[in-house]
Amino acid sequence: GENVEQHPSTLSVQEGDSAVIKCTYSDSASNYFPWYKQELGKRPQLIIDIRSNVGEKKDQRIAVTLNKTAKHFSLHITETQPEDSAVYFCAARNNAGNMLTFGGGTRLMVKP
Amino acid sequence: NAGVTQTPKFRVLKTGQSMTLLCAQDMNHEYMYWYRQDPGMGLRLIHYSVGEGTTAKGEVPDGYNVSRLKKQNFLLGLESAAPSQTSVYFCASSYATRTGTEAFFGQGTRLTVV
Numbered sequence: 001g002e003n004v005e006q007h008p009s010t011l012s013v014q015e016g017d018s019a020v021i022k023c024t025y026s027d028s029a030s031n032y033f034p035w036y037k038q039e040l041g042k043r044p045q046l047i048i049d050i051r052s053n054v055g056e057k058k059d060q061r062i063a064v065t066l067n068k069t070a071k072h073f074s075l076h077i078t079e080t081q082p083e084d085s086a087v088y089f090c091a092a093r094n095n096a097g098n099m100l101t102f103g104g105g106t107r108l109m110v111k112p
Numbered sequence: 113n114a115g116v117t118q119t120p121k122f123r124v125l126k127t128g129q130s131m132t133l134l135c136a137q138d139m140n141h142e143y144m145y146w147y148r149q150d151p152g153m154g155l156r157l158i159h160y161s162v163g164e165g166t167t168a169k170g171e172v173p174d175g176y177n178v179s180r181l182k183k184q185n186f187l188l189g190l191e192s193a194a195p196s197q198t199s200v201y202f203c204a205s206s207y208a209t210r211t212g213t214e215a216f217f218g219q220g221t222r223l224t225v226v
Binding site: 001006031042089098104106 | 132143145147152153154155156157160162168169170197202204206208211212213214215217218
């Protein structure tokens with residue numbers, strides 16, 4: 001089955017700096033890669049996603065890049081703010097479309 | 113719309129007891145999932161369903177059973193709870209598409225087995 005690895009497990013940045021979280025996946029047939037943000041005590045919520053026919057996608061301060069050859073995708077947050085502090089999860093969906101496998105999560109701390 | 117609703121929100125069980133967690137969604141989603149979340153281990157898939165009357169095993173199915181008798185409900189059962197099943201459980205649902213679509217999560221159930 002699919003295996004998703006996520007790094008780093010914790011990330012501390014100063015407000016205004018950029019943050020990058022990286023994930024690798026094992027199943028070359030996976031075709032959908034969402035990123036979720038989970039605030040303390042809350043449910044995970046989708047912040048951005050990318051499909052396998054696209055190399056990059058942006059939404060304001062958030063961007064995701066996908067390298068299908070290397071089976072690698074990354075989340076980029078620019079101009080970080082304290083409210084960006086949360087746990088971020090990457091995920092990969094298999095080609096059959098029925099399973100969503102998550103990475104281990106990254107705890108991002110943005111220091112004011 | 114309520115989205116995805118889980119009951120109960122909290123529960124303490126004694127080892128060996130049984131319980132059922134209920135997940136209900138009102139978005140007419142075909143796919144439903146049960147995950148467990150443990151510190152440092154992300155979200156691990158327990159079981160999932162691609163439609164009413166169907167269920168399948170995920171990454172960590174042992175010790176759990178599920179049923180999807182109605183499209184809007186997905187039940188997770190623990191027949192004989194063990195301390196290793198102490199976790200936060202999340203239900204999620206999504207549409208069935210070949211290209212992928214957002215999974216919506218419930219608010220979680222914090223289960224403690226003593």
